[in-house]
Structures are given as structure tokens and as C-alpha cells.
Amino acid sequence: MFIVGLTGGIGTGKSTVAEVFREYGIPVLDADVMARKVVEPGKKAWHKIKKEFGDEVFTADGSLNREALGELIFKDVEKRRKLNAITHPEIYNELFWAAVKCFFQGHQFIVMDLPLLFESGSMLDYLHKIIVVTCEVDLQLQRLMDRNSMSESRAKLRIAAQMPLETKCERAHFVVENSGTVDDTRQQVVRIISLLRSSRAHWKLRALSGLCCAGLACALVFLGVRLHQWRQTQLSQW
Structure with missing residues (x-):
């Protein structure tokens, strides 16, 4: 079994691409899902975040307030680094065991949805191929504003916190241009799936x-x- 990395920029449409892989029976391990799992109340990362960032990033019932934490870390590079140092080892541990399960289930390959693949660099040595989802910058900004009910200034701050899309595309084996219709994006992904399935x-x-x-x-x-x-x-x- 080999691993395919799926990444891109925030608001470019990775979820749309991931869904096509799932439709074709290919497991998609989502780092964002794992990130929510490792910060559940009582988990190791939950305790570390509470110690590092205080009660202001938690709700009254003890759950992590992701919006409040997001506002905090996207304004401060050092705090973002500290959060990544807390959560990333736990996330990669979850991804590892999920991948082991897929291996024993006999899958030819799996997809790991890794939003910060290039920024963290931790998984690059384990990936057989990398797919980057991109779109026009104005469209990316508008999607992020609409999806998260976010102001333009806040959306630009979130986008600027990540590696430029052009740089990511240069390092990819496959690029999915997601500025057009859903059908156009789907056709691109289906072609990639066909190529991956032909691999030995x-x-x-x-x-x-x-x-x-x-x-x-x-x-x-x-x-x-x-x-x-x-x-x-x-x-x-x-």
C-alpha cells in the first residue's frame, strides 16, 4: 500500500476532491478530523493546550473553542508554532494507526488529507505522490469568507499564514484546478485515480x-x- 498526500490552500476545495476519492472506494484519512479527535476533553493535547493557552480558548463545557484559538494563533507565529508542537505528534499518531488498519484491509493506496503538508514537512518522506488543489486567489478568498462568515481582512490573514499556492503546486505530482465547475474538478480527480490505480x-x-x-x-x-x-x-x- 502506498500513501497519496492531498493538500492545497484553505478554501481551495480539498473536501470536494477528497469526496471523489471516497466515492471510488479509496480511504481518505483527514488530518482535520484527527485534529478534532486529539483535542477532545481529557486527551493529552487538550491538557497541554489548556496549560499553554489558558481557559479563554475553551467553552463553558470544557470543549476547545476552535474559533477563539484560531484567532489567537493566526495573529502570532510563535503561538501557532507552539500549538503545532502540541497537536501534530498526536495527529500523526492517529494517522499512523489508521493507515496500518487500511494496510491490513488490503487497499492498494490511501489518501491523507494534510492541509499543512508542506508547512510542517513531517509526512513528506512517507508519501508516494502529492496532489495539490488550487484555485484562483479571488475565488479562494470569497469561498473562505462565505464558508466561515469571515471578514475579508480575517480571511486574508488565514490565507497568508499558509505557504503560497504557487509554491505548493511546484512541488506537486498532480495539480487539481478547482476554479471551474464541480464536474470539471471531478473529471480531473478521476483521471488521477486512474493513473494511481495503474501504479505497481x-x-x-x-x-x-x-x-x-x-x-x-x-x-x-x-x-x-x-x-x-x-x-x-x-x-x-x-
């Missing part, structure tokens, strides 16, 4: 995994035989 990379990875498992099994058998011989030697000395 998953067989190489499975063969390597099989060799590792076989090596481990041989090592265990060898240790078992040596342990048995040692016990026999000890018994004969009695």
Missing part, C-alpha cells in the same frame, strides 16, 4: 513488508530453537 508501487511495498515479516519470523524461530537447546543443556547438567 504497492506490490513492491507489500513484497518488502513480506520480506520483513518473513525475516522476523525466521529470527523468532531461531531464537526459539536456541532457547530450547539452552534449556536442554541446563536440564542435562542436573
Whole structure:
């Protein structure tokens, strides 16, 4: 099984692209979903955020106020760095175990929806291919304002906090231009799925995994035989 990274800018339409993959039976592991999971009340990251940022970023029932925290970190690079240091290890741990589950289910490949793929750099070495979703800058801004009921100045601040779309596209294996119709975007994604399904990379990875498992099994058998011989030697000395 190989992993395909899906990223882009905020408001470019990654969710639309991810949904096409799901329609074709391809698992999509969403880092944003994992991010919500790891900050649930009582979780390790929840405690660390409370200690670092205080009660003002939590609601009365103890849940994380994502909007309040977002306003705080998008105005302060250092606070954003501290939050990432708290949450990212927990998010990647969740993604890892979800990927392991998909591997044993026999999937050829999976998609990881990673909004900050290039900004964090943590997953780049584990990805076989990278897809970047982009759109016209004015459209990105308008989508973000409409989706989050956000002012133009706040929306621009959120966009500016991420790596420029042009830079992300330069580092991608596939680029989905999401400025047109839903059908146009869908056709682009379907073509990418066809190319990914024609890849034989998953067989190489499975063969390597099989060799590792076989090596481990041989090592265990060898240790078992040596342990048995040692016990026999000890018994004969009695």
C-alpha cells in the first residue's frame, strides 16, 4: 500500500476532491478530523493546550473553542508554532494507526488529507505522490469568507499564514484546478485515480513488508530453537 498526500490552500476545495476519492472506494484519512479527535476533553493535547493557552480558548463545557484559538494563533507565529508542537505528534499518531488498519484491509493506496503538508514537512518522506488543489486567489478568498462568515481582512490573514499556492503546486505530482465547475474538478480527480490505480508501487511495498515479516519470523524461530537447546543443556547438567 502506498500513501497519496492531498493538500492545497484553505478554501481551495480539498473536501470536494477528497469526496471523489471516497466515492471510488479509496480511504481518505483527514488530518482535520484527527485534529478534532486529539483535542477532545481529557486527551493529552487538550491538557497541554489548556496549560499553554489558558481557559479563554475553551467553552463553558470544557470543549476547545476552535474559533477563539484560531484567532489567537493566526495573529502570532510563535503561538501557532507552539500549538503545532502540541497537536501534530498526536495527529500523526492517529494517522499512523489508521493507515496500518487500511494496510491490513488490503487497499492498494490511501489518501491523507494534510492541509499543512508542506508547512510542517513531517509526512513528506512517507508519501508516494502529492496532489495539490488550487484555485484562483479571488475565488479562494470569497469561498473562505462565505464558508466561515469571515471578514475579508480575517480571511486574508488565514490565507497568508499558509505557504503560497504557487509554491505548493511546484512541488506537486498532480495539480487539481478547482476554479471551474464541480464536474470539471471531478473529471480531473478521476483521471488521477486512474493513473494511481495503474501504479505497481504497492506490490513492491507489500513484497518488502513480506520480506520483513518473513525475516522476523525466521529470527523468532531461531531464537526459539536456541532457547530450547539452552534449556536442554541446563536440564542435562542436573
